[in-house]
Amino acid sequence: MNIASSSDPKTGVRVWPAHVRALEASGLSRREYCRRQHLSYHALTYWVRKLRQTSGSALPPALVEVPTCSTLLLRRSCPP
Numbered sequence: 001m002n003i004a005s006s007s008d009p010k011t012g013v014r015v016w017p018a019h020v021r022a023l024e025a026s027g028l029s030r031r032e033y034c035r036r037q038h039l040s041y042h043a044l045t046y047w048v049r050k051l052r053q054t055s056g057s058a059l060p061p062a063l064v065e066v067p068t069c070s071t072l073l074l075r076r077s078c079p080p
Contacts, residue, residue: 012047016051017047017051019037020044020047023044030044030045030048
């Protein structure tokens with residue numbers, strides 16, 4: 001049975017994380033990985049996003065330095 005067409009959600013939860021890890025380790029594009037593994041590109045993209053959301057592996061938001069009055073005083077541009 002082709003996992004790309006499997007309608008059993010439990011099969012996906014067991015099988016797709018392994019494909020996502022293998023994709024990352026392969027260095028291939030998603031399209032090329034899917035072609036070589038005979039997988040649905042859209043299904044793999046779904047699982048990449050789903051697993052990224054649940055694992056929290058998404059990049060954290062960038063931090064931005066906000067000047068305070070004390071740092072502005074050093075530059076002599078802080079209002080009195």
